């Protein structure tokens with residue numbers, strides 16, 4: 436089953452979004468190869484990994500590469516971050532030429548080097564700056580502008596204020612991850628705040644955090660009233676979640692075919708050596724569903740070429756699945 440529906444689930448300004456499950460932007464994971472696979476399986480928006488505005492302005496290859504996408508991925512959202520309004524505006528004007536469907540501002544990253552500088556979730560501490568940024572962006576851009584936020588900075592949980600500011604200054608969508616800056620991934624996410632944001636603004640709201648199964652998507656929507664649901668970690672090694680299939684329903688053959696396709700896309704996008712290196716972290720997730728041996732994992736993760744890798748992939752059938760009731 437594909438989650439996409441015939442009539443739009445919601446709109447980002449005038450852009451129709453078909454389907455309610457969306458691959459979350461994830462540095463090191465939501466690159467063109469993985470995004471395009473998830474999009475084909477039903478993820479309804481392709482968000483790029485976050486890209487630093489300064490890096491985009493200075494044409495840094497590694498940063499600009501994050502904004503390469505396939506036409507078939509549309510609607511595509513470029514996500515950018517910085518602590519500097521002028522840089523963000525300059526970068527947004529520049530990357531608009533690459534024709535994204537919308538541009539998203541990251542106000543959720545808790546990594547110290549980002550947040551402590553006033554970017555990512557650090558930007559939520561400066562509401563006036565957020566207002567200035569969104570006002571300026573909505574004046575100068577032709578594409579919609581959106582935000583991904585958290586609950587706030589530790590005790591200062593100003594998600595409702597920030598959501599209102601984004602909306603009042605021309606923002607077209609809020610995605611909210613129901614944790615504060617310090618709310619480590621091990622603590623449960625707070626879905627109530629997603630519902631509160633939905634009650635606060637009239638623009639669409641995407642909920643995010645701890646969605647692990649297909650059923651969780653409907654559960655989060657029913658609990659919070661949100662328009663769409665972002666799935667991050669649960670999509671790692673499990674792009675099928677966007678086709679309405681839980682990991683336990685996926686057969687070994689499907690896993691192998693997906694790994695081959697994913698590897699091919701990585702090689703095409705990054706070239707042979709980097710492609711295979713960057714594929715390894717996905718392999719860890721794909722095979723986590725099997726009770727493999729340490730020797731097998733080590734061998735699989737040190738293969739240097741596609742041929743060597745594919746040769747070893749056949750051995751996966753030796754290992755039992757972790758899912759008792761699996762389809763295999």
Ligand SMILES: Cc1cc2nc3c(=O)[nH]c(=O)nc-3n(C[C@H](O)[C@H](O)[C@H](O)COP(=O)(O)O)c2cc1C
Pocket residue numbers: 459460461462463464483484485514541543544583612643644645646665666667668669
């Ligand atoms: C490895 C990794 C990288 C991430 N990179 C980004 C990013 O570039 N931009 C962003 O907005 N969020 C980023 N996030 C946060 C996710 O988008 C998401 O908000 C978070 O993982 C919670 O959702 P989940 O419980 O479904 O994983 C990242 C998360 C992870 C695990």
